[in-house]
Structure formats: structure tokens, C-alpha cells
Amino acid sequence: MSAQREMKEKNPWPVTIIIIVIGVIVIVALVTVAVLQNMPLSQKYKYGIVLDAGSSHTALYIYEWPAEKDNNTGRVQQTHVCKVQGPGISSYASEPWKAGESLMACMQEAQQRVPGKRHLETPLYLGATAGMRLLNMENSSASDAVFRAVERSLHTFPFNFQGARILSGQEEGAFGWVTVNYLADRLEQGLETTGALDLGGASTQISFVSSNYDGSESPSNSVTFRLYGNNYNLYTNSFLCYGKDQAMKLLLAQQTLLAPKTIVDPCFHPGYSEAVSYSGLYDSPCVSNRKPQGAPEAFNHTGSGNFLQCQDVVKSIFNFTYCKYSHCSFNGVFQPLLQGHFGAFSAYYFVMDFLNLTDTSIPLTKVKEVISSYCATPWDEVKRQHPGVKVKYLAEYCFAGAYILTLLTEGYNFTSDSYTQIEFIKKIKGSDAGWTLGYMLNLTNMIPAEAPDSPPLPYAGYVSFVTVMAVLLFVLVIVSTRRFWLRCSKRPQIV
Structure with missing residues (x-):
């Protein structure tokens, strides 16, 4: 035993090498985890498409927002708009198939602009306003035929088509109000809101929040929203035939x-x-x-x-x-x-x-x-x-x-x-003023929030890992230092 101990003391390199290797591994692990933990995360985006089928023309809007949501309301912004050639879809009452055909060029643009991997999950909506309201009043079967033709065309694209419908005048006015206030950051910051005045070809809308209105005097003119954790009781009215x-x-x-x-x-x-x-x-x-x-x-x-x-x-x-x-x-x-x-x-x-x-x-x-x-x-x-x-x-x-x-x-x-x-106003922060952005913003509450990319370790796990590695590195340094001083103390002293 004494011979083996004496041999190890004379040849300390195996132990020293082991300590160095462990130390290098600890340092590499610390650096690797720190780099991975603090890498910038890639932002995930979702997309939505809204077709505004107005009385005189149709327009397609593409919106995107981060997959993570603020107070259950997605941060939506307009990325593209395509004006459909020709009149509004209500003008094709006698030839309904042309209503669907008219949308194809803009839909092809949307297919190119929305990333392919997001196509199947991208919701697609068509909202028709006063032109189709009037057609539905005059000839409901013609209105239905136009919608069937539009839906057939939209179903040919790889998006998550959610249907085509006529918006009520109240909805059109209320979503226009949401758009104006959202783009001005008034909803997120809880500021005093701005009223909205919309004038189309067949109808006109007025919407605003009034401290003198609680919705009791005319309940049909009251719309309530909850956005960014705040409730808004809105007065809104649409006048059909006054566009x-x-x-x-x-x-x-x-x-x-x-x-x-x-x-x-x-x-x-x-x-x-x-x-x-x-x-x-x-x-x-x-x-x-x-x-x-x-x-x-x-x-x-x-x-x-x-x-x-x-x-x-x-x-x-x-x-x-x-x-x-x-x-x-x-x-x-x-x-x-x-x-x-x-x-x-x-x-x-x-x-x-x-x-x-x-x-x-x-x-x-x-x-x-x-x-x-x-x-x-x-x-x-x-x-x-x-x-x-x-x-x-x-x-x-x-x-x-x-x-x-x-x-x-x-x-x-x-x-x-x-x-x-x-x-x-025409645009606010690059987005067109109108009901479509407010509509999309409201609908994001019905789209599940996607889990964001997360760091490799939770914060507590990251801190624990760094602490253990630091302690281990400290122990290795102490052991190495102690062995060095012990060897120095056992060397023969020259008198």
C-alpha cells in the first residue's frame, strides 16, 4: 500500500488530467447553456384574411399578428390589400357565378403572400355589407345564389374558410370604431376613445362612446366589447339607404x-x-x-x-x-x-x-x-x-x-x-380605416393562442444548473490548488 501511495505521489498527472477534463466540461456546459438560454426566440405569426364585399366594390385584406396574445386580443396589423376588379358582388345577381370568379385574382395573391405552412390554419372570412343587405331585401334567392357562388370559389383555396355572411349595420359600425381606436393605441392604453364615422355607397354608420349613454334608452343601439381587459359600451347606428x-x-x-x-x-x-x-x-x-x-x-x-x-x-x-x-x-x-x-x-x-x-x-x-x-x-x-x-x-x-x-x-x-x-382619415399606421381590421381583431379571440417558443430550461432550472456548475468548478479549483500546495510542501528544503 505504501508503495502504491508513494508511486501516485511521484506521478500526479492522471489525477490532474481528470480534474482538468472535468473543469473543461463544466466550463463548456456553462457556456453552451448560457448561449442557448439567451438566444433570441423566433417570432411566430398567424394570419387572417378578410374580404370586404361592399356595395360598389370588394377588397381583400391580409392581417398578421404574433401567436402570443395581449390580454386575449391579438396584435393585428394589415400587411396587404388587393382591390377586386369590377363592381360589388351584389351587382352579379343575374349572373351569380361571376361574383365568385371576380375574387380569384386577389385570392391567388393571398395564396402567394401567406406562408405556405400557415395556409391550412389561416382563417378566411367574407363579410358583405349594405349592397348585399339591399339585395337580400329585394331578392333573397338571388342573394343566396351569389353567396353560394362566392363560397364555391373560396373553398378552392387552401385556407380555413369560415364562411360568407352579411354583416348587420350595427356590426359594421362597431368594428369600424374598433379599428380607429385600435390603430391609435387607445384601447391598449385605456385612453379616451374616438368616435367613428363611416360613409359607404349604400349605408352610413356612426359609433361612439358617450358617458351619457348606458344602453337603456335604446338597447338596439348598444354594443359591448371587452378588449385589452377593458369593457366598452358603444352607441352605434347604421342608416341603410343613406350611403x-x-x-x-x-x-x-x-x-x-x-x-x-x-x-x-x-x-x-x-x-x-x-x-x-x-x-x-x-x-x-x-x-x-x-x-x-x-x-x-x-x-x-x-x-x-x-x-x-x-x-x-x-x-x-x-x-x-x-x-x-x-x-x-x-x-x-x-x-x-x-x-x-x-x-x-x-x-x-x-x-x-x-x-x-x-x-x-x-x-x-x-x-x-x-x-x-x-x-x-x-x-x-x-x-x-x-x-x-x-x-x-x-x-x-x-x-x-x-x-x-x-x-x-x-x-x-x-x-x-x-x-x-x-x-x-384614409389610413392609420399603414392600415386602412374601416370595419375589416376591427372584425379580424375581434375574431382573434376565437383563435387559440399558440404556445410561444420557450428557452431550453425554465428560469429556476437555469439558475439551479448554473449554481451547481459554478460550485463544482469552485470545488475543482480548490482541490487542484490544495494538491499543488501539498506537493510543494513535501519537496525537500535546501538549507
């Missing part, structure tokens, strides 16, 4: 009650003239019951360009007298007192942008002067000034400007002071 295009039909119907062969319309420019068929004018459910008996085939629609007279005619399509509630907007519809700022989008923005009136610092009196001057401009001169604008749209801006002012001030009761609190 820009249908309001134009109401205006012309009001002026053709006696079946004239010519009308002089103050809402169109001096020198404007066009033949309009009575059957085409009265083909909408908004005016079909007003068609005069014995009307000729067409009438000559001419313009006089008088803004004040135009406002008087526009007012005639509203009912401002009847109200059974404490406060009303028009046509006997309840509306609480206006409160806060408002975002006005869709046709509100496009019309006021054309007239250079989107600046909120422009007072209401000046807005009226600008529109009045534009309406009085001769039609030939208007066409020369705007050669790139389609004649159909160009002719309607005088009416549209007068209609918007009348709707806002006489209909919704905006005053000279509160009008300056309206912001005309």
Missing part, C-alpha cells in the same frame, strides 16, 4: 315625383346634362316604392350648381321632425349627445380629400364656401381642371360635399365647434 350612392337615388327620386322629362338639379354643375332612365333610378329597394306612375322611359338630368338650394333638396330626404326619444339624429333614430373626437373615413375621406377639405383647422364656414364655389363652377371647366378623374365621379362631388355637410351638421348634430373635432 352616398343610395342617397343620390333618394335625391333624384325626390325631384322626379311628378315624372318630369327634365329636372334642373342644384347639386350638379351648370352646363351638366345627362339622360337618366327611370327604371335604372328606381331599381333600388331604397326608392322602388316611390316610382311615379306613367313615368317616361328617361328624363334629362341637368345642373344649376347652387349650393344653398342643393342643401335644401338634400334636407328633404331626411326626417328631422319625428323623435320619441330624449335626443335623435334623424328619421326618429335615437342618438345621445356627441362626445369627443371622431375619425371619418371611406367616402368621407375621398370626397373631402378631392375638395381639399381634410384639414381639421378649416372652419365650417370656410368649408361651405369652398363647396359652394366648386358647385358653381361650370361643368366644362370642372372637366378641364380634372382630366384624370372619371366623369361619373367628377359629376357627383358637388352633391357629395353638400350631402356630407348636411348629414354631419343637420343629421348627426355637429356644430361649428364640434365639426373641428372630426379628422378625415
Whole structure:
């Protein structure tokens, strides 16, 4: 035994090598775990596709959001928009298969832009608004045929198609409100919200939170949301037939009650003239019951360009007298007192942008002067000034400007002071203002949150591992140091 002990003391290298190897392994393990534990995690994204089937056109929106959710509400942002060529799907009532065919090009774009591995789990929705509401009222079988054609086309793509349906006016208004406030970060931060004003071709919506409204006076106008841990009781109302295009039909119907062969319309420019068929004018459910008996085939629609007279005619399509509630907007519809700022989008923005009136610092009196001057401009001169604008749209801006002012001030009761609190918006932070983002945002609550990538070790396990390795390394250092000093102390001393 003494001989073996003496041999080990004379040859310490095997033990030293073992200690060094263990030390290297400990150091490598510590470095490897630390690097893996602190590597940046790859972000997982989910995608959603919403088709906005409006009265005049259809648009496809692609949204993405992190798989992890904030307070059960996914952080959604718009990544792509595709405008479908042609009119809205309600226009294909007599040829429903064309409604589905019209969507194919934009759907192919979506298939390319959404990562292939996410196709099967990406929800696809189609929401139809006022155009299909009117078609459904007029001819429900035609409406059903259009939806069947649309669904057949959408089922051919590898997405998780959730169906096509008609949104109620209340939903359209409420989701537009969500969009405006979400993009402005007001929901996440719990700030005072902004009202939403939406003007489409066949309907118009107003939505806002009022401290004076608890939903009891008119429950049908109340919508409740829970977003980012906060509850919102929202007033919202949609006026079918009061979108820009249908309001134009109401205006012309009001002026053709006696079946004239010519009308002089103050809402169109001096020198404007066009033949309009009575059957085409009265083909909408908004005016079909007003068609005069014995009307000729067409009438000559001419313009006089008088803004004040135009406002008087526009007012005639509203009912401002009847109200059974404490406060009303028009046509006997309840509306609480206006409160806060408002975002006005869709046709509100496009019309006021054309007239250079989107600046909120422009007072209401000046807005009226600008529109009045534009309406009085001769039609030939208007066409020369705007050669790139389609004649159909160009002719309607005088009416549209007068209609918007009348709707806002006489209909919704905006005053000279509160009008300056309206912001005309097209996009917010790169996303289009409208109902589709709010719709997608709300629907993410029904999509299960995907578990995020996690580090190799939980935090407690990581700390424990580092501690054990550090202690082991410390022990190895102590053992090595002790053996070194012991060998030094046993060497013969030179006297």
C-alpha cells in the first residue's frame, strides 16, 4: 500500500488530467447553456384574411399578428390589400357565378403572400355589407345564389374558410370604431376613445362612446366589447339607404315625383346634362316604392350648381321632425349627445380629400364656401381642371360635399365647434380605416393562442444548473490548488 501511495505521489498527472477534463466540461456546459438560454426566440405569426364585399366594390385584406396574445386580443396589423376588379358582388345577381370568379385574382395573391405552412390554419372570412343587405331585401334567392357562388370559389383555396355572411349595420359600425381606436393605441392604453364615422355607397354608420349613454334608452343601439381587459359600451347606428350612392337615388327620386322629362338639379354643375332612365333610378329597394306612375322611359338630368338650394333638396330626404326619444339624429333614430373626437373615413375621406377639405383647422364656414364655389363652377371647366378623374365621379362631388355637410351638421348634430373635432382619415399606421381590421381583431379571440417558443430550461432550472456548475468548478479549483500546495510542501528544503 505504501508503495502504491508513494508511486501516485511521484506521478500526479492522471489525477490532474481528470480534474482538468472535468473543469473543461463544466466550463463548456456553462457556456453552451448560457448561449442557448439567451438566444433570441423566433417570432411566430398567424394570419387572417378578410374580404370586404361592399356595395360598389370588394377588397381583400391580409392581417398578421404574433401567436402570443395581449390580454386575449391579438396584435393585428394589415400587411396587404388587393382591390377586386369590377363592381360589388351584389351587382352579379343575374349572373351569380361571376361574383365568385371576380375574387380569384386577389385570392391567388393571398395564396402567394401567406406562408405556405400557415395556409391550412389561416382563417378566411367574407363579410358583405349594405349592397348585399339591399339585395337580400329585394331578392333573397338571388342573394343566396351569389353567396353560394362566392363560397364555391373560396373553398378552392387552401385556407380555413369560415364562411360568407352579411354583416348587420350595427356590426359594421362597431368594428369600424374598433379599428380607429385600435390603430391609435387607445384601447391598449385605456385612453379616451374616438368616435367613428363611416360613409359607404349604400349605408352610413356612426359609433361612439358617450358617458351619457348606458344602453337603456335604446338597447338596439348598444354594443359591448371587452378588449385589452377593458369593457366598452358603444352607441352605434347604421342608416341603410343613406350611403352616398343610395342617397343620390333618394335625391333624384325626390325631384322626379311628378315624372318630369327634365329636372334642373342644384347639386350638379351648370352646363351638366345627362339622360337618366327611370327604371335604372328606381331599381333600388331604397326608392322602388316611390316610382311615379306613367313615368317616361328617361328624363334629362341637368345642373344649376347652387349650393344653398342643393342643401335644401338634400334636407328633404331626411326626417328631422319625428323623435320619441330624449335626443335623435334623424328619421326618429335615437342618438345621445356627441362626445369627443371622431375619425371619418371611406367616402368621407375621398370626397373631402378631392375638395381639399381634410384639414381639421378649416372652419365650417370656410368649408361651405369652398363647396359652394366648386358647385358653381361650370361643368366644362370642372372637366378641364380634372382630366384624370372619371366623369361619373367628377359629376357627383358637388352633391357629395353638400350631402356630407348636411348629414354631419343637420343629421348627426355637429356644430361649428364640434365639426373641428372630426379628422378625415384614409389610413392609420399603414392600415386602412374601416370595419375589416376591427372584425379580424375581434375574431382573434376565437383563435387559440399558440404556445410561444420557450428557452431550453425554465428560469429556476437555469439558475439551479448554473449554481451547481459554478460550485463544482469552485470545488475543482480548490482541490487542484490544495494538491499543488501539498506537493510543494513535501519537496525537500535546501538549507
